[in-house]
Amino acid sequence: MAEAAQAIQKKEEYVDPRPPVVGPGQDFNSITRKIGDIVLMRGFKKGWVFGFAIVFLGSIMLFNTIAYLVLEGVGIWGNSIPVAWAFDIINFVWWIGIGHAGTLISAILLLLRQSWRNSINRFAEAMTLFAVACAGLFPALHTGRPWMDYYLFPLPNTMGMWPNFRSPLMWDVFAVSTYATVSLLFWFMGLIPDFATMRDTARKKWQKVVFAMLALGWRGDARHWHRYETAYLLLAGLSTPLVLSVHTIVSFDFSTGIVPGWHATIFPPYFVAGAVYAGFAMVLTLAIPVRKFYGLEDFITMRHIRNCCKVMLATGLIVAYGYAMEAFFGWYSGNTYELFMMKNRMFGPYGFLYWLLILCNVVVPWILWSKKMRDNLTVVFIVCMFINVGMWLERFVIIVMSLNRDFNPAAWRMYYPTVYDFTMFFGTVGFFLTLMFLFIRFVPMIPIFEMKTLLPESKVDESKVEEHVNGKETAPIGTSPLPQFGD
Amino acid sequence: MTKQEEKGTYGLMAEFDSPSAIVAAARRTYEAGYRRINAYSPYPIEELAEAIGFHHSLVPLVTLIGGVLGALGGFGLQYWTSAIAYPLNVGGRPLLSLPAFIPVTFECTILLASFGAFLGNLLMNRLPQPYHPVFNVPSFARASQDRYFLCVKSDDPKFNDAETRAFLAGLGAKEVSNVES
Structure with a gap:
């Protein structure tokens, strides 16, 4: 007993050696001001306008490519039998994967009570939404006649036809549309109290009106908060299996097929880990410049960046294990086609891309094992760029290299992308960044109310409550002036 | 006054x-x-x-109801379309393809449960309420x-x-x- 009491005593004395998740010297008002002012400020920062102009050009490139694609057909892409899936599906899987880090940060880390997530979750959720929007474009256009895409949904029609629910492509439709919808609900729900804060701190009439409408009349009622927190936690609990299911189902698109290089049981966990890996790389790719540009070092601290690096190391190991197992399966299967597929992957005409993938996803990121390197933002940023490229290459290796040389040598054919494949891909990058720029400027990018809960003064101190209850009455001192923000 | x-x-x-x-x-x-x-x-x-x-909110109950409805609805949709309304004989495989129906049933469960949590929270809070x-x-x-x-x-x-x-x-x-x- 005495020992247990001593242990408890020790636990109480335990001081967290890690740096705090909020920089020193922040209080409720400085948080509201710092985050809210980015949204409420008059005019635009020069850097923002410059960046926005560039990425908006990318969006225009995307819209033009889509217009031309709809007019001409998918023949403008390099896809041709046997490689019927190429850049479109590579990009689809790449974007969906990037989205997964957002849900991981906002849902799984919430369930695990990782409070450091509070400053990057909004940002990562927005990234999820925009990445899913970009991802959805590809299969929708790849159908060739996008105006007929409603056939993907089970809608009653005069022909009495229904979709085939035994097809993984149908599962994909449900998985991705559910994912997009639930991510949107989760994101919007997190924003409601912050929209209320924006409504109450905005000075301009139109800003007040817009934020009041978005806040839905939120007033911080204790009963509302109670239901809100319950619902938020439930949404997190629902999103967690959802996010795992989405990339699992995406991997089913491949693994249920009998194509060598696709037909592997390791695909679901390997794809999910790869998705998280790519997503965290993208979170850092965006967060490092943004925190610098807007001076948010007190909210997105080095601890966040270090933690993200560690998640990347862990998922990177799973991904590396996946690569090793793919090679092992090829050999251990004793199957001529599987063996050939592996040989073709490593030493075939696209072989250099396989080794580039290993370099980008396995070799370079291991630099992050060094604590010193994790603390160097330039290094971390460069490593993240390598991972972004590497994860794209991974999908190229899986999709194109499996299809271009399968069972019958007479049907082999090389795949070469056309210029429209690239304008489409880089167009979605531009479109994604355009949405990110708009988000950063017009929506509080860090959850204001969740940041407040990280401050020590936000906690209820039971001893102080006792003091108040036991009649330590203070005289009313009148009002203090209302803080004003937003110019 | x-x-x-x-x-x-x-x-x-x-x-x-x-x-x-x-x-x-x-x-x-x-x-x-x-x-x-x-x-x-x-x-x-x-x-x-x-x-x-x-102390207690009804949000979890609404979420559960949403989830159950989603599961039944998702599975029912697949069963009805694949086995009754539009039966497709693919190599003599059973029309009620249970394993193949798992993913969509799961997604529908999550979708409606999430709507349950989201709308349950909003409606029980009587939001949107522009004036108070x-x-x-x-x-x-x-x-x-x-x-x-x-x-x-x-x-x-x-x-x-x-x-x-x-x-x-x-x-x-x-x-x-x-x-x-």
Whole structure:
């Protein structure tokens, strides 16, 4: 007993050696001001306008490519039998994967009570939404006649036809549309109290009106908060299996097929880990410049960046294990086609891309094992760029290299992308960044109310409550002036 | 003042400057027998909801109902379309392809459960609600920033303007103001 009491005593004395998740010297008002002012400020920062102009050009490139694609057909892409899936599906899987880090940060880390997530979750959720929007474009256009895409949904029609629910492509439709919808609900729900804060701190009439409408009349009622927190936690609990299911189902698109290089049981966990890996790389790719540009070092601290690096190391190991197992399966299967597929992957005409993938996803990121390197933002940023490229290459290796040389040598054919494949891909990058720029400027990018809960003064101190209850009455001192923000 | 009397009083609003103070005040108000009370804070405070006597929400139940409906609906949709409305014989495989129906059933469960959580939260909170009397208190704008408020509604059986005002002031409130309805 005495020992247990001593242990408890020790636990109480335990001081967290890690740096705090909020920089020193922040209080409720400085948080509201710092985050809210980015949204409420008059005019635009020069850097923002410059960046926005560039990425908006990318969006225009995307819209033009889509217009031309709809007019001409998918023949403008390099896809041709046997490689019927190429850049479109590579990009689809790449974007969906990037989205997964957002849900991981906002849902799984919430369930695990990782409070450091509070400053990057909004940002990562927005990234999820925009990445899913970009991802959805590809299969929708790849159908060739996008105006007929409603056939993907089970809608009653005069022909009495229904979709085939035994097809993984149908599962994909449900998985991705559910994912997009639930991510949107989760994101919007997190924003409601912050929209209320924006409504109450905005000075301009139109800003007040817009934020009041978005806040839905939120007033911080204790009963509302109670239901809100319950619902938020439930949404997190629902999103967690959802996010795992989405990339699992995406991997089913491949693994249920009998194509060598696709037909592997390791695909679901390997794809999910790869998705998280790519997503965290993208979170850092965006967060490092943004925190610098807007001076948010007190909210997105080095601890966040270090933690993200560690998640990347862990998922990177799973991904590396996946690569090793793919090679092992090829050999251990004793199957001529599987063996050939592996040989073709490593030493075939696209072989250099396989080794580039290993370099980008396995070799370079291991630099992050060094604590010193994790603390160097330039290094971390460069490593993240390598991972972004590497994860794209991974999908190229899986999709194109499996299809271009399968069972019958007479049907082999090389795949070469056309210029429209690239304008489409880089167009979605531009479109994604355009949405990110708009988000950063017009929506509080860090959850204001969740940041407040990280401050020590936000906690209820039971001893102080006792003091108040036991009649330590203070005289009313009148009002203090209302803080004003937003110019 | 006649106009205000005509409009009536929604209640009395007391302003506090720390989470401990509002929780203490809420507990004392509840102990004093007030029941039609409400508290406001810029971020969720678990103790506060309990202090005003709110323990259980129905959000989990609504979520469960959504999930069950989603599971039944998703599976029913697949069964009906694949086995009854549009039976496709693929190499003699069973029309009721249970394993192949798992993913869509799962996704529909999650989708409707999420709508249950989201809409359950909003509707039980009676949101969207563009107008509410508490917004008439000028300093209430700080409820979403750095201040905590406790409101005793005028329809509380124990409510008496002068007494309640004195009681709230005695709790250490920074200010007690009238909420016009």
